[in-house]
Amino acid sequence: MATLTSADLTDVTASESALRRFLHGLPGVDQVGADARAAMLGTRSIKTTAKTAALDLAIRMVDLTTLEGMDTPGKVRALCAKAMRPDPMDPSCPATAAVCVYPDMVPAAVEALGSSGVHVAAVATAFPSGRAALDIKLADTQDAVEAGAHEIDMVIDRGAFLSGRYLEVYEEIVAIKAACARSEDEPAHLKVIFETGELQTYDNVRRASWLAMLAGADFIKTSTGKIQPAATLPVTLVMMEAVRDFRALTGTQIGVKPAGGIRTAKEAIKFLVMVNEVGGPDWLDPDWFRFGASTLLNDLLMQRSKMKTGHYWGHDYVTLD
Amino acid sequence: MARADVRKTYKLYINGQFPRSESGRTFEVLDAKGGFLANASHASRKDARDAVSAARSAFPSWSARTAYNRGQIIYRVAEVLEGRRAQFEAEIIAAEGVTAAKARQYVDAAIDRLVWYAGWADKIAQVTGGANDVAGPFFNHSTPEPSGVIAVMAPQGPLFGLVSVLAPVITTGNTCVVVASEAYPLTSITLAEVLATSDVPAGVVNILTGPQAEIGPWLASHLDVHGLDLTGVTDPDLARTLEEGAADSLKRVRRPDPTEDLLATPALDRMTAFLEIKTVWHPMGI
Numbered sequence: 001m002a003t004l005t006s007a008d009l010t011d012v013t014a015s016e017s018a019l020r021r022f023l024h025g026l027p028g029v030d031q032v033g034a035d036a037r038a039a040m041l042g043t044r045s046i047k048t049t050a051k052t053a054a055l056d057l058a059i060r061m062v063d064l065t066t067l068e069g070m071d072t073p074g075k076v077r078a079l080c081a082k083a084m085r086p087d088p089m090d091p092s093c094p095a096t097a098a099v100c101v102y103p104d105m106v107p108a109a110v111e112a113l114g115s116s117g118v119h120v121a122a123v124a125t126a127f128p129s130g131r132a133a134l135d136i137k138l139a140d141t142q143d144a145v146e147a148g149a150h151e152i153d154m155v156i157d158r159g160a161f162l163s164g165r166y167l168e169v170y171e172e173i174v175a176i177k178a179a180c181a182r183s184e185d186e187p188a189h190l191k192v193i194f195e196t197g198e199l200q201t202y203d204n205v206r207r208a209s210w211l212a213m214l215a216g217a218d219f220i221k222t223s224t225g226k227i228q229p230a231a232t233l234p235v236t237l238v239m240m241e242a243v244r245d246f247r248a249l250t251g252t253q254i255g256v257k258p259a260g261g262i263r264t265a266k267e268a269i270k271f272l273v274m275v276n277e278v279g280g281p282d283w284l285d286p287d288w289f290r291f292g293a294s295t296l297l298n299d300l301l302m303q304r305s306k307m308k309t310g311h312y313w314g315h316d317y318v319t320l321d
Numbered sequence: 322m323a324r325a326d327v328r329k330t331y332k333l334y335i336n337g338q339f340p341r342s343e344s345g346r347t348f349e350v351l352d353a354k355g356g357f358l359a360n361a362s363h364a365s366r367k368d369a370r371d372a373v374s375a376a377r378s379a380f381p382s383w384s385a386r387t388a389y390n391r392g393q394i395i396y397r398v399a400e401v402l403e404g405r406r407a408q409f410e411a412e413i414i415a416a417e418g419v420t421a422a423k424a425r426q427y428v429d430a431a432i433d434r435l436v437w438y439a440g441w442a443d444k445i446a447q448v449t450g451g452a453n454d455v456a457g458p459f460f461n462h463s464t465p466e467p468s469g470v471i472a473v474m475a476p477q478g479p480l481f482g483l484v485s486v487l488a489p490v491i492t493t494g495n496t497c498v499v500v501a502s503e504a505y506p507l508t509s510i511t512l513a514e515v516l517a518t519s520d521v522p523a524g525v526v527n528i529l530t531g532p533q534a535e536i537g538p539w540l541a542s543h544l545d546v547h548g549l550d551l552t553g554v555t556d557p558d559l560a561r562t563l564e565e566g567a568a569d570s571l572k573r574v575r576r577p578d579p580t581e582d583l584l585a586t587p588a589l590d591r592m593t594a595f596l597e598i599k600t601v602w603h604p605m606g607i
Contacts, residue, residue, distance in 0.1 A: 311543060311566075312539065312545065313544050317544055
């Protein structure tokens, strides 16, 4: 990125060809190198007080998620209760960052969370496929924003992205970003989901990251959780490099959210190590890094309790969802 | 040219696989005359944790199988063991220094014990459960159900002791983590090879080798373990420590009984120790 300057970014979104020239001019990702670096960072041993701190940080970073066709307001309320007090027996256990639900569940979540400080994130824009007309996607977004969602998780149109219609994807993100505005309140934060499992190459992940950041994303997010592979360590590493370079260039910090497939505390800690090494400690904060997960929280709680009590915890002592 | 010895590496048995100890440690196993016999894996608390997670995830499907099917599988273990008896006899002779006749007797006893429990698999419910007479228009049934993951401290000695504590636990649908005899661990890993090739699903039996005093407390206090069989614990202080560890999570504990003769025909108590009776009231006459 050394050759780029912030002046280079001014006109890149002016036309389809300028945008393509810019995205395809980004340096290619060394796939073997990225995999090897992610694997190497995953071997770090995090123990004792560092582990305790990492577990608490990871809990604070969780976007506790339920995105199923069978969701009900009752289930969302239960999830909210868990987000606010993840370990009911231990008041020192921090709350999660947010709960992540479908737009029609936002009112139930907003009501249940009240003034607890736990945010409500809603997936919008015809999640998870993103296959709908733009006005439907905008209506979906506005619906969630008006219901009080603090954060919107949108999906990009992978079909358009993979066929090289970058400007279309860009303009869609810009339009959704505008729909996140609220008249008397702060706008909802926009997270842009790439579904990296469908993007085929790390080069595409890097291009999608830059595209979303140029379009005004507040967060870039790996996956919907509906497609495998979802959030892998190397993919998240490529995205962390992109946000690091973007901040160096523009001064604007963007958050990263891996989602889907992170189930154990051990994996979560590997992500934190990677974030610290690639982005730096600035990103080790729930405002800048999140985990989209549901079962991960239980494992974090079990590990946390193991650190506190000295014996291994059991599955009978945490909730099923 | 003389052929090089092909020596066996004795490893642990966790989730249907034979991993080395996560800690990388081993300990020397000696023969009856105090000479070197083999190296065995020295299991760590993390191996115990992995074994419990394996047993925990194997439990739902193992306990949901029909009792008849579990009986068939236990019988299959006996069949495969019968086919490999020469190996077990040789290992028992090497480990204990007993005569060939004595070794054969031990293997016979182990096989017979498996067959005995295999037969009980689909009968224990009729003997310990039943239809209860109640003063009301209800069918009232009591049925025994398995407790969950059982941590078993195997008795000291090769093969037979292990079989006689292992078979009753899994026959009734529990899964288990066994800490093998510290002085005679080799036959237990060979038995694991038998279990691995006789339709016992991965994770139903997990076998750790190493010191009871080191591994035991982690299993005793583990909240995902539902029962503790202390048969092989000869040190009363250790037994007490383990019982205290188990108390926090209200585990079912079977205490060691020094007067117990394992070779005698068993009663049902080894099976009933880790069964829970569920009673169901069902309205009738409608």
